[in-house]
Amino acid sequence: MSSPARESILSNIRAALGRPAEPDPTDDAGAAEPARSPVAPVIPAIAHGTHAELVARFITNAEAAAATVSRCAPGDVGDAVAQYLAGIGLPLRAMVPPDPRLDGLDRDSRFTLDRRAAPTADDTVGIAHALAGIAETGTILMASGPASPATLNVLPETHIVVLRASDIVGGLEDGWSRLRHAHPDGLPRTVHMITGPSRTGDIEQTLQLGAHGPRQLHVVLVDDGADGQGA
Amino acid sequence: MHVTSREFGSNARAAVADANLRQSLATMKTGFRARRAEAVAALPEFEALRDAGKAIKDHTLTHLDHYLERFEAKVTESGGHVHWAGDAEAACRTVIGICRAHGARLVTKGKSMVTEEIGLNAALEKNDIDSVETDLGEYIIQLRKEQPSHIIAPAIHVRKAEVADLFREHHLEFDAGRPLDEPRALLDEARTVLRERFLSADVGITGANMLVAETGSAVIVTNEGNADLTQLLPRVHVVVASIDKVVPALDDAATILRLLARSATGQVMSTYTTLATGPRRADDADGPEHFHVVLVDNGRSRLLGSPFQDVLRCIRCAACINHCPIYGAVGGHAYGSVYPGPIGSVLTPALSSVEEAGSLPNASTLCGRCEAVCPMKIPLPRMLRQWREEEVDRNLTPESARQALGLWAFAARRPAVYRFGTAMAGRLLRLMAGRRGRVRRLPFAGAWTRVRDLPAPEPGGSFMSRYKSGKEQ
Numbered sequence: 001m002s003s004p005a006r007e008s009i010l011s012n013i014r015a016a017l018g019r020p021a022e023p024d025p026t027d028d029a030g031a032a033e034p035a036r037s038p039v040a041p042v043i044p045a046i047a048h049g050t051h052a053e054l055v056a057r058f059i060t061n062a063e064a065a066a067a068t069v070s071r072c073a074p075g076d077v078g079d080a081v082a083q084y085l086a087g088i089g090l091p092l093r094a095m096v097p098p099d100p101r102l103d104g105l106d107r108d109s110r111f112t113l114d115r116r117a118a119p120t121a122d123d124t125v126g127i128a129h130a131l132a133g134i135a136e137t138g139t140i141l142m143a144s145g146p147a148s149p150a151t152l153n154v155l156p157e158t159h160i161v162v163l164r165a166s167d168i169v170g171g172l173e174d175g176w177s178r179l180r181h182a183h184p185d186g187l188p189r190t191v192h193m194i195t196g197p198s199r200t201g202d203i204e205q206t207l208q209l210g211a212h213g214p215r216q217l218h219v220v221l222v223d224d225g226a227d228g229q230g231a
Numbered sequence: 232m233h234v235t236s237r238e239f240g241s242n243a244r245a246a247v248a249d250a251n252l253r254q255s256l257a258t259m260k261t262g263f264r265a266r267r268a269e270a271v272a273a274l275p276e277f278e279a280l281r282d283a284g285k286a287i288k289d290h291t292l293t294h295l296d297h298y299l300e301r302f303e304a305k306v307t308e309s310g311g312h313v314h315w316a317g318d319a320e321a322a323c324r325t326v327i328g329i330c331r332a333h334g335a336r337l338v339t340k341g342k343s344m345v346t347e348e349i350g351l352n353a354a355l356e357k358n359d360i361d362s363v364e365t366d367l368g369e370y371i372i373q374l375r376k377e378q379p380s381h382i383i384a385p386a387i388h389v390r391k392a393e394v395a396d397l398f399r400e401h402h403l404e405f406d407a408g409r410p411l412d413e414p415r416a417l418l419d420e421a422r423t424v425l426r427e428r429f430l431s432a433d434v435g436i437t438g439a440n441m442l443v444a445e446t447g448s449a450v451i452v453t454n455e456g457n458a459d460l461t462q463l464l465p466r467v468h469v470v471v472a473s474i475d476k477v478v479p480a481l482d483d484a485a486t487i488l489r490l491l492a493r494s495a496t497g498q499v500m501s502t503y504t505t506l507a508t509g510p511r512r513a514d515d516a517d518g519p520e521h522f523h524v525v526l527v528d529n530g531r532s533r534l535l536g537s538p539f540q541d542v543l544r545c546i547r548c549a550a551c552i553n554h555c556p557i558y559g560a561v562g563g564h565a566y567g568s569v570y571p572g573p574i575g576s577v578l579t580p581a582l583s584s585v586e587e588a589g590s591l592p593n594a595s596t597l598c599g600r601c602e603a604v605c606p607m608k609i610p611l612p613r614m615l616r617q618w619r620e621e622e623v624d625r626n627l628t629p630e631s632a633r634q635a636l637g638l639w640a641f642a643a644r645r646p647a648v649y650r651f652g653t654a655m656a657g658r659l660l661r662l663m664a665g666r667r668g669r670v671r672r673l674p675f676a677g678a679w680t681r682v683r684d685l686p687a688p689e690p691g692g693s694f695m696s697r698y699k700s701g702k703e704q
């Protein structure tokens with residue numbers, strides 16, 4: 001889109017940088033279509049390790065950010081969710097998007113599931129499936145799509161996320177790789193990187209959980225056998 | 232930008248006399264500063280990350296036209312629209328135009344410093360568009376009709392009892408006798424009130440911590456999740472971001488994310504780091520139908536190639552503010568600008584004018600702590616000195632200050648003399664302070680020390696000498 005404001009901002013920038021008014025085709029940054037800056041990434045040691053170490057670090061960091069984590073075998077997701085909800089005194093009722101990875105819950109007669117494309121403001125518990133977990137920071141990576149509504153990550157008071165242990169990666173860059181791999185044609189509309197439940201320190205710098213987003217974030221970590229994790 | 236910085240002197244005197252404010256500011260030491268120190272100590276690569284962060288931004292700034300165009304192309308490709316605004320007025324006009332086109336009556340807003348800078352709320356109000364700030368701190372100061380006093384904790388100057396009074400005055404739908412003594416009760420009430428706004432807003436406006444040229448994404452970082460509800464529930468998401476927010480690629484964003492939360496709040500990651508790319512896709516379950524990005528220059532392109540270019544690396548983490556002894560004493564409002572503290576003292580004259588910003592560049596002891604903690608290694612003291620020189624050159628300072636600064640400038644250009652001088656001054660201040668550790672009166676700074684005691688420099692030499700001997704962090 002061309003506009004006078006656009007042209008004047010760009011030409012001011014070029015003039016200030018001492019470059020010709022028209023973009024220079026031999027500009028090194030322009031020529032090679034760089035995917036990133038030429039600066040070598042600094043990936044901290046905490047982003048590296050064996051898969052078992054990364055899983056353990058993911059749990060430590062997620063818990064440090066006030067998330068809770070329970071581990072289960074692939075067939076036991078229903079049990080893990082039921083146990084968590086009962087533990088915080090909630091009925092076994094949840095909004096679940098049409099994500100086939102969560103179909104197992106349908107066969108669990110203990111649950112009342114509201115299977116809808118997207119949550120409403122009345123849904124107090126939402127269950128979603130993560131794209132990946134990032135060990136470096138204890139972050140879950142959620143990608144929006146037809147079966148994974150982005151509002152589910154922020155509307156319900158209780159956010160339950162199913163994460164396969166084999167989807168736990170080391171650092172932020174590894175998270176981006178997962179994302180590029182799962183979405184080769186460009187990013188989905190909303191990518192959420194979530195580290196613990198929502199919080200604020202805006203009243204006298206006292207940390208309180210449950211600001212506008214979820215009051216609690218629970219990760220059901222499914223040991224799906226990658227790197228010898230027991231299944 | 233609405234600037235009243237010329238009144239810094241009188242603002243500061245009033246601030247220092249304000250007991251409530253002093254209590255609020257005291258929490259910064261145990262809060263932000265201690266937590267940052269812990270987070271930095273826990274990451275051995277932090278120094279290397281600072282160098283990388285600086286290099287990424289320096290590279291981007293020297294190719295800024297290129298990366299902005301790439302970003303624009305990617306946003307367009309993903310179905311969004313990019314608008315360019317040369318100044319504050321044009322930026323507000325653009326946002327209002329978008330709101331009008333969608334028939335918007337109610338707008339929700341995520342916390343955004345650039346929208347404070349351009350005065351967007353006032354402009355929306357003038358055009359009969361209701362705009363509700365949704366970050367708790369911003370919501371509080373919006374009800375109080377104030378400017379933010381801190382760039383990441385906008386209501387840091389407000390005590391909890393004042394918030395309770397404010398809520399009683401504005402939230403008339405609740406029982407008048409409800410208890411509001413606990414922060415939890417205040418938060419829950421704000422959550423209830425704002426939830427309703429989120430659900431009924433027509434347009435959601437957020438800032439962006441970064442714009443990624445590789446993907447055309449706006450990276451929006453919050454702890455509350457308010458920016459997510461703001462951008463996801465209404466039909467239209469408008470991102471207002473200044474041109475210096477662009478980074479080449481996601482991998483570059485990763486480096487900067489490692490610096491941002493640690494420097495700001497001492498978190499490893501903020502709770503929500505959200506990449507917004509275009510409007511909702513045809514088969515998406517939710518999300519906004521329209522996506523607009525307003526790129527704001529407002530004086531920034533002028534800084535490229537100038538002695539102030541480095542300030543464009545700023546990621547608005549507030550570390551320099553949290554560690555500034557002057558900010559710690561007078562708070563944010565005394566600066567009379569939406570950007571307080573060291574970053575504000577450098578940025579305000581750059582975005583308005585040296586004349587308007589008045590004495591801001593003098594609101595510093597040049598102690599060097601700001602530069603030492605800045606994740607992007609911005610030479611804030613050097614730039615403050617530069618502004619002082621410009622101010623003096625234009626004869627904007629009182630005579631006594633000019634003489635003192637002349638001497639100081641002489642020393643500053645000669646590092647050995649300067650180091651000797653500051654060491655002497657440090658010793659002198661400690662002597663003057665005596666056992667109480669407070670300095671009562673400082674030559675050349677009569678107006679300043681008349682109202683407050685200056686903390687004597689900590690023993691162990693000036694920052695420079697401690698830095699040299701490797702004792703500092």
Ligand code: SF4
Pocket residue numbers: 494544545546547548549550551552574601604605606607608609611
């Ligand atoms: S100048 Fe540096 S320390 Fe201050 S807000 Fe900007 S990046 Fe943070």
